[in-house]
Amino acid sequence: MGSVTFVALLLCLSTASVVVRAEDPYLFFEWNITYGTISPLGVPQQAILINGEFPGPNINSTGNNNIVVNVFNHLDEPFLLTWHGVQHRKNSWQDGTLGTMCPILPGTNYTYHFQVKDQIGSYFYYPTTSVHKAAGAFGGLRVNSRLLIPVPFADPADDYTVMIGDWYTKGHKSLKKLLDAGRSIGRPDGILINGKNGKVGQVDKPLFTMEAGKTYRYRVCNVGMRTSLNFRIQGHTMKLVEIEGSHTMQNVYDSLDIHVAQCASVLVTADREPKDYYMVASSRFMKQPLSSVAVISYANGKGPAAPELPAPPPENSEGIMWSINQYRSFRWNLTASAARPNPQGSYHYGKINITRTIKLVNTRTQVDGKLKFAINGVSHVDPTTPVKLSEYFGLAEKEFKYDLMGDEPPAENSKVVFAPNVLNATFRNFVEIIFENHEKTIQTWHLDGYSFFPVAIEPGRWSPEKRKNYNLLDIVSRHTIQVYPNSWAAIMTTLDNAGMWSLRSTMAERYYLGQQLYISVLSPNKSLRDELILREGDLVALIVFIVHGYIKGSKTMEMHDSN
Structure with a gap:
């Protein structure tokens, strides 16, 4: 970063101060981020703990709550958290990605x-920094409906959070070295359920307890690095009631595919013989499958869980079609209220004209013998200064170039560009984004700041004629979408949330090596009604980051100045 940028930012400290007050309740948390030693797969390894916990503490909030989390970084490296799925209306400053915020430096x-x-x-x-997600620092965040908003099911006897995901015995620093050297992190070593890997007949104590005759809500999230998982409960069916913030039609399933970074809520009724039962999370689309179990116990029940686990779904091409058909069975509950006291079905997305179509093709490539990933020929590189901050202070043209990536993929075998990948978008446009996956592995994508309508997933290549197959009536509004091997997915959304928003692969290896971009949505009115201005605390964090770079003489700063 040049000295002009540094001085400009210092001058802004005296003028950029805003205090937001609201009548809605506040929830306050103080989190200490530290290293610790854990052995979820029997091998001692370094983990990242929050207040000494792995996984981290759950946040239990209600719609419209203000959440204040004071994060103290006791690690030896910069650190950031993102709040996956929280839309941060008008406030991309809090998004927790390296394109919108400076990382929290060690000791700050x-x-x-x-x-x-x-x-x-x-x-x-x-965490979004480095490969920290491989070390922990993740946890659940639930947003309950306000009391005046009716919920389309009776209150459950209890509400349980289930964090499932793949896990590596290599530490996050070792995984980072592999990626920096241009190598893949490879196959995971196991599956965890709430931080533990359980084996049949070897589970010490139950994870959850149910009382006979009562119904419970299980919120299941895939917090892993790269592996799609199937979730099921021995002897019990699951009634799907919510996916990523949307009430669904209450179909009943024996098992659910939950792809990387996706969440779903199910109701489970304790209507079986009072004893123990296994909860199962198993890998999908892997040549050598992995799995983990946890025990659900009936209160006053007698007897261990049976050793025979419920069968997983089929694999290979048959399994992919099984998964696609299950996805197609998910439907929005148009008669249920949302977070506001108006019906979700009042938003008729199928009747809004598309103003822009963006077709994205993900690619895996080798550059000088090193593994890289790109979108439409551009592999994203985070600049020293977050792109949102450069844009805010009118310095974007010195720091990065907009629209390096086109709305259509380039010709095959085109040279990959390594640079910040920032796409200009028009405020309140209704856009269609096509994800076309030419690879043999499944992909999962996430868009910060928005919910979108994933109107179709199909095998093959997309063409405009495919629009006749879109579900334009009751597709579930969500913020992540899977794209199966050699398949495509189409989503629609209104860009009505001003800010700088990350669109990225949720697979850590791909995200780290360039499969991401930022969408800049600027309000022409520059009004607080559309976007909040930078808080004083954010600016102080930026200046601390810059000063730290000058004092330490960091290599990234020197490299940036030389360019």
Whole structure:
């Protein structure tokens, strides 16, 4: 970063101060981020703990709550958390990605302040810096409906959060070295359920307890690095009631595919013989499958869980079609209220004209013998200064170039560009985004700041004629979408949330090596009604980051100045 940028930012400290007050309740948290030793797969390894916990503490909030989290970084490296699925209306400053915020430096703290405005549902948080997600620092974030908003099912006897995901015995620093050297992190070593890997007949104590005759809500999130998982409960069916903040039609399933970074809520009734039962999470689309179990115990029940586990879904091409058909069975509950007291079905997305179509093709490539990933020929590189901050201070043209990536993929075998990948978008446009996956592995994508309508997933290649197959009536509004091997997915959304928003692969290896971009949505009015201005705390964090770079003489700063 040049000295002009540094001086400009210092001058802004005296003028950029805004205090937001609201009548909605506040929830305050103080989190200490530290290293610790855990052995979930029997091998001692370094983990990242929050207040000494792995997984981290759950946040239990209600719609419109203000959440204030003071994060103290006791690690030896910069650290950031993102609040996956929280829309941060008008406030991309709190998004927790390297394109919108400076990381929290070692020995410093930062206070996140955001509102879960007009939201309900099941979410989670995790770190976006380095490969920290492989070491932990993730946890559940639930947003309950306000009391005046009717919920389309009776209150459950209890509400349980289930964090499932793949896990590596290599530490996060070792995984980072592999990626920096241009190598893949490879196959995971196991599956965890709430931080533990359980084996049949070897589970010490139950994870959850149910009373006979009562119904319970399980919020299940895949917080892993790269592996799609199937979730099921021995002897019990699951009634799906919510996906990523949207009430669904209440279909009943024996098992559910939950792809990386996705969450779903199910109701489970304790209507079987009072004893123990296994909860199962198993890998999907892997040549050598992995699995883990946990025990659900009936209160006053007698007898261990049976050793025979419920069968997983089929694999290979048959399994992919099984998964696609299950996805197609998910439907929005148009008669249920959302976070506001108006019906969700009042938003007729199928009757809004598309103003822009963006077709994205993900690619895996080798550059100088090193593994890289790109979108439409551009592999994203985070600049020293977050792109949102450069844009805010009118310095974007010195720091990065907009629209390096086109709305259509380039010709095959085109040269990959390594640079910040920032797409200009028009405020309140209704856009269609096509994800076309030419690879043999499944992909999962996430868009910060928005919910979208995933109107179709199909095998093959997309063409405009495919629009006749779109579900334009009751597709579930959500914020992540899977794209199966050699398949495509189409989503639609209104860009009505001003800010700088990350669109990225949720697979850590791909995200780290360039499969991401940022969408800049600027309000022409520059009004606080459309976007909040930079808080004083954010600016202080930026200046600390810059000063730290000058004092330490960091290599990234020197490299940036030389360019």
